[in-house]
Amino acid sequence: IPLVTVRHVSKRFANGTLAVRDVDLELGAGQFISLLGPSGCGKSTLLRMIAGLGAPTSGTISWPGEQGADQGTAGHGGRDLGFVFQDPTLMPWANALANVMLPLKLKGVPRAEAEARAAEMLALVGLKGFEKSYPRELSGGMKMRVSIARALVMRPKILLMDEPFAALDEITRHRLNDDLLELWWRERFTAVFVTHSVFESVYLSQRIVVMAARPGRVMADLSVEADYPRDE
Numbered sequence: 001i002p003l004v005t006v007r008h009v010s011k012r013f014a015n016g017t018l019a020v021r022d023v024d025l026e027l028g029a030g031q032f033i034s035l036l037g038p039s040g041c042g043k044s045t046l047l048r049m050i051a052g053l054g055a056p057t058s059g060t061i062s063w064p065g066e067q068g069a070d071q072g073t074a075g076h077g078g079r080d081l082g083f084v085f086q087d088p089t090l091m092p093w094a095n096a097l098a099n100v101m102l103p104l105k106l107k108g109v110p111r112a113e114a115e116a117r118a119a120e121m122l123a124l125v126g127l128k129g130f131e132k133s134y135p136r137e138l139s140g141g142m143k144m145r146v147s148i149a150r151a152l153v154m155r156p157k158i159l160l161m162d163e164p165f166a167a168l169d170e171i172t173r174h175r176l177n178d179d180l181l182e183l184w185w186r187e188r189f190t191a192v193f194v195t196h197s198v199f200e201s202v203y204l205s206q207r208i209v210v211m212a213a214r215p216g217r218v219m220a221d222l223s224v225e226a227d228y229p230r231d232e
């Protein structure tokens with residue numbers, strides 16, 4: 001069964017903008033899926049609705065595997081997901097470890113266990129040794145790594161990423177693409193990656209969902225036969 005089912009979903013904002021129009025989509029467990037399209041085509045709006053951040057105007061988004069998590073409108077509605085925004089949005093007064101520990105603390109995980117799990121996650125994203133660094137001491141790429149670690153620390157089934165690397169320079173972006181792919185290969189969460197970069201979508205994903213410039217429709221759903229792992 002699919003992890004997420006999107007049925008006839010449309011979204012019209014209060015100002016009249018039709019951002020997403022009649023989208024049908026099934027997100028399969030374990031896939032790396034890109035949502036590709038030019039700026040303003042509704043990718044972000046769709047991703048946020050999948051996360052439960054904003055309800056569709058019409059249509060339904062359901063999580064067939066999860067009881068009681070269907071069609072939630074507020075917050076994540078108990079859905080088993082992590083979300084990475086374009087801006088890493090770290091707490092400036094807390095070091096990298098404390099930033100990654102936050103979701104564990106909110107869940108009431110005991111401090112020692114939370115620390116160990118956060119440290120392990122930081123190591124997985126390539127930041128071993130930077131646990132005590134504050135966001136201002138980290139580069140843009142490193143802050144994004146912390147943000148990914150924080151999104152994954154609860155080990156969600158699905159990681160939703162909204163143009164996570166768009167603000168980074170090309171070289172850093174390339175490194176992060178490689179490392180994200182490796183992480184996904186190792187950890188096997190379902191990944192949904194919003195991008196306007198054809199290169200990124202082809203490089204990263206097994207499946208590319210193409211959205212049109214306007215207004216918010218899915219124009220193609222492509223399967224990319226990639227040979228994972230890339231290098232052995």
Ligand code: ADP
Pocket residue numbers: 013014015017018019037038039040041042043044045046
């Ligand atoms: P993308 O992520 O593909 O760049 P968005 O989903 O951010 O596209 O936006 C789709 C359309 O909806 C755009 O025309 C955008 O201006 C509009 N839009 C996004 N958020 C809002 C909002 N809160 N209120 C009104 N219009 C919005």
Ligand code: ADP
Pocket residue numbers: 137138139140141142172175176
């Ligand atoms: P990436 O984002 O892929 O880690 P960056 O270009 O941001 O690449 O950084 C390259 C490397 O330089 C980092 O992995 C890190 O080892 C080091 N580095 C960058 N910024 C700092 C910093 N503020 N303090 C210590 N080391 C840093």
